Amino acid sequence: MMDQRLTALAKQKAFELGADLVGVGNIERWSAAPPLMSPLGIMPDGRAVLVCAIHHTDAMIEVGGEGSPHEQGTYSYQYFMNSHLDVISYTMSKFFEDMGYRAVPITASNIWRYREYKDLKATFAPDMSHIYASVAAGLTELGFSGLAMSPEFGPRNRFVSIITDAPLVPDPLLPGGTLCDNCGQCKKHCATEAFTKEVQGEVAIEIEGHKYSRCDKNLWRCAWSEHFGLDCEADIPEKVDEPVILDKIKELGMRGGTMGCCLKFCLPRDKRSWDKEYSSAPIRKKGAVPARPNPDxxxxxxxxxxxxxxxxxxxxxxxxxxxxxxxxxxxxxxxxxxxxxxxxxxxxxxxxxxxxxxxxxxxxxxxxxxxxxxxxxxxxxxxxxxxxxxxxxxxxxxxxxxxxxxxxxxxxxxxxxxxxxxxxxxxxxxxxxxxxxxxSVYGAKPAALNSKDTIRKLALELGADVVGFSSAKRLTDAINSVRGALDGERILNARETGSLWLNSLAEITESQRQVHVPADYLASAKSVIVLGVRIPKESSDCLGRHGAEAIGPYAFAQHQSHRTLGNAILTLNKVLQGWGMTCVAVNDLANTGSVISNPRGAFPNIFANRVAALCAGLGTITKGGFVNNPQFGTNLRYVAIITDAELPEDALADIHGLRSKCEGCDRCLTHCTVKAYKGEAAVQVDGHRLKFGIVEQARCDWALRYGLIADEGQKWTGSKTDVQPPETITKEALAEALAKRDPILRIRPCVAEMCAMACPYTRSQVD
Ligand code: SF4
Ligand code: SF4
Ligand code: SF4
Structure with a gap:
């Protein structure tokens, strides 16, 4: 049975988070979509998709891009809109999980299969199209340009989608063909002539008897400047494809991205007005007229x-x-x-x-x-x-x-x-x-507040899913117990010297791992606070599976979990400093982990902050060397705050019970894509001893930090990168391998810790 109240609560939450439009599509509306690019392909038993939009302010469109599409100015805030849509998407998935359902949040942008993939003919294909989703949720119709037009804002909205098995009530569809009046402004102003050259006519999607059509343009041409940053005033060849783009980047260099003119010049007829003194673009008739020059x-x-x-x-x-x-x-x-x-x-x-x-x-x-x-x-x-x-x-x-x-x-x-x-x-x-x-002034702590309870409450309010406390002593002793096995490990550090799509070169240096204890960061360290943010269970579960074979949801969660932690730390540390505490936040306190490659850059991997999480009572370290938490399994990422305040430490978790499945199992070790596990270490905490597998770091980094192995996840993006590591990994071998990366997908690498993906504490196992 559909749940009207749950739907209302979800919509209320999305509006509170800053959405301007929120709609629901029942999953059957995607039944004709190709599984490789469909919510059904990602979550076959999903029931609905919640779609949220943020409206660009009109000034961003009407003032941005004046003079030249390269002069984005205030339109540059679309990057913030993407970041905030990511926050909305991620937070809504947590909302559905907390209500007892499953959910997969999809990122707003920039995780794509650039090329055709298997039998999917689409290029620049996201895990699922938010544009089509906004149509299927009753928020928009397609314009000739292919942009989604809402009755309120025309194409001046950006979207994000959350797939869920929650029984949400769908919204009615818009009829189709009522918002775009074929005014021709998009055609006339497109800087790359994408609506007049290399066009394959029109295509349409049909949902419940409604038809929504758009121009079938060549997306490589459309991406000439908007995505690849080539000069929109340059001579653009009659045929544009991947080799042409790469050649022209080498020949002409990059001028910078542009604002799409199809977006700038489009509005539904009843919202369109003109004031050429103000903007070359149509002015949107706003929903309100101010009564006075100064607001209340x-x-x-x-x-x-x-x-x-x-x-x-x-x-x-x-x-x-x-x-x-x-x-x-x-x-x-x-x-x-x-x-x-x-x-x-x-x-x-x-x-x-x-x-x-x-x-x-x-x-x-x-x-x-x-x-x-x-x-x-x-x-x-x-x-x-x-x-x-x-x-x-x-x-x-x-x-x-x-x-x-x-x-x-x-x-x-x-x-x-x-x-x-x-x-x-x-x-x-x-x-x-x-x-x-x-x-803002961050003041002293009122005497009536208990420090630890208040910190926990505040951290949870700021987005953390779990919070734990360790004394600096317990953590220091635990780290020292394992130091011998990890200190001095050889690390290869690559610094990219290539730029975007121009080349893939990197400079390699070598260093030795230095294991750290709290006092290395703060001599007066007394306590360590550990915050964890979840990865939605279903984002791990769907990785590489079902009809979509998607890695995008997991890659999104890898960075969004850490961004959520960063946002929480920003406020939490200011509050604690106001109380007079000295605080240092760290990604990987003991420095026994490493980082992943990701479309948003490098982020700490699943091994980071494992000893801190263990000592703060948040879970155990499993045989695979990653943390298992009683509520979220291995699907948590952690940050640690070292402080000089004395805070009572939490009890340890059930550290043996939480790794009972490791008995007789070695799936993590055998599923490593590069055979990086090289031996065993043991950590001691409060008299307990936990043995776990340790990796040859340069080998694990080859796959995870540098994204060189197809089976570590890259294959699901259609990336051609796949370079096996040699017996002995040298600086030269790494530099050579990095130069062989896929020239287009190199800057949007998606990888997953496949050891953890093989673990029953991470997700269901099918092999
Ligand atoms: S600019 Fe005109 S023709 Fe183009 S999508 Fe918008 S309303 Fe349609
Ligand atoms: S796969 Fe998981 S349960 Fe099995 S040994 Fe590894 S960590 Fe333990
Ligand atoms: S599977 Fe990946 S993350 Fe895990 S140890 Fe091997 S290379 Fe490292």
Whole structure:
């Protein structure tokens, strides 16, 4: 039976997270989709797909890309929209799991099969199409351009989808053919002539008797500048395909990505108006008209409060007229600007000097994400009231007058904030806001609060799924017990010297692993707090399986789990520092793991922070060397915070019971794609001894960190990379192998720890 209340709760949650449109499609609506690119191919017993959209602010479209599609300016905030859609997708999958169902969150973008794969003819194929999903969830129809058009925003929306077996109530479909009036603007303005050259006519999808058609363009041509960054004003050959793109990148170099003109110039007829002084693009008729030049006081107050509670350290509201009086013209960045709202998000105070270990990486992504969230949602909130709103970070324009205008803001705001660690940005708006400035202060802990309980509660609120505490002593003793087996291990470090699609070269250096203990990071270390964020069970379970053979959901979860941890640490450490605690966050405290390759860069692998998680009571170390947690199995990723505060440690988990399946099993060891397990080590904790397999790190890294092995997951993306490791892995052998990587898919590698994938604590086993 369909569950109307559950559907309402899910939609409410998605809207709370910042979605502008939320719809549901029942899974049968995908029955005609190719399994390799369908939610049914990913989760054959799925029942519904929840689709969420964020609307680009109109100014992003109407002001971004003016002059040249390469001059993206405020349109660059589409990257933030993707990051935040990823947060929405991931959080919604956790919501469904917590309600007792299964769910697979799909990333917003950038995990694709670029080429045809098996019998799938589509190119640039995601795990499933969010554009089609938005149609199937009743949110949109297809335009001639192939973009999904909503009645409210036309194509000015980006989408994300979550597949689930929850019994959600589907939304009615739009009829089809009612939003695109064949105005021809997309055809006329496309910089690569993708709607007029190499076109194979029109194609249509049919759902429940409704037909949605679009132009069948050559996506390699469409991707010329929009994806591959080639100059849109260059002479584009009559035929564009992968070899042509690669040749032209070598010949011409890259100018940078573009804003799609099909997006910029498209609106449904009833939303379309023109003001050529303001924009070359149509102006969207907004849903509201402001009654006054200045919004109600409550509006401004809620904008400021949201920004500070989202993590801004400074928010400053200033008048554009005052900036003009200083000689700084903001109009090139928003023609009807009246106010500027500036944001600064700082990193937590740095650790005291003298520590030797690697600190947490990825915090700069978190500061940037939070700053962008403040700027984007400030613009979006004002736009909903009929004002214009354009979010900016300190770049995105190369031509004047916009370039100078941004440089001026950067100069003034950088000097005012005076913190090189801070992420800086701003929102311009036509609303006349009242000049003011607010600063976050992280205060002392109220005496009534218990430190440990409050930390646990706060960490869970910030997105952690599990939280554990160890004394620095328990952890130090455990690490020292295993140090001999791991210290001094040979590591090969590759530094990419090639750039994007130009070449695959890398420079290799050699180092020895140094195992660390808490005092290496913080001499006064007393306690360690460990946070874990789950990987949705079904994202592991579907890896390489069913009709879709997808690795995308797992690759997404690998980075989104760590990004969630980074976002939590950003706030948590500031709060704890406000209490007077010194804190250092680390990806892999003992330094016994390594990293994965991933479309979003390098992230800690499944072995990282294993001893810390064990000592914090979050699970056991299995025979395979990864952690098994009682609730989430091996599907957790961890971050550790070392602090000088005394916090009572948690009891250990049932560390023998949690590895009972290891008895008589060696699936992890035998399923390693490169035979990297080389022996055994034993860790001792509170009188218990746990033996586990250890790897030759350079060999494991060959497959997982450098993505050189098809069977480690790359094969499911259609990547041609597959270079077997030699008997002895040398610097030269690694450099040679890296140069042989697939030239297109090299920058979007997807890998999975196949040892853990063979483990019954990770997912169901079928062989
Ligand atoms: S620009 Fe015009 S023709 Fe093109 S998709 Fe939009 S409404 Fe249709
Ligand atoms: S596959 Fe899992 S259960 Fe089997 S030995 Fe390895 S860690 Fe233990
Ligand atoms: S399967 Fe992959 S991650 Fe596991 S030990 Fe082997 S190479 Fe490393």
């Amino acid at each position: 006081r409550g509006v401004q107050e809620s904008i400021l409060s949201n920004a500070l509670s989202n993590g801004a350290d400074i928010v400053s509201v200033q008048s554009a007229a005052d900036w003009a009086a200083m000689g700084y013209d903001l109009k090139p960045l928003l023609p009807d600007v009246k106010s500027i709202v500036l944001f600064a998000v700082k990193t937590p105070a740095p650790a005291p000097a003298g520590g030797t270990g690697e600190k947490l990486t990825g915090l700069s992504h978190s500061t940037g994400y939070v700053m962008n969230k403040c700027a984007f949602y400030t613009a979006a909130a004002l736009e909903k009231l009929g004002y214009s709103g354009a979010p900016y970070f300190m770049g995105g324009l190369k031509q004047d007058p916009g370039k100078t205008a941004i440089e001026n803001v950067k100069k003034v705001w950088t000097a005012a904030v005076n913190d090189p660690s801070a992420a800086l940005g701003f929102t311009l708006t036509s609303a006349e806001l009242t000049p003011t400035e607010r600063r």
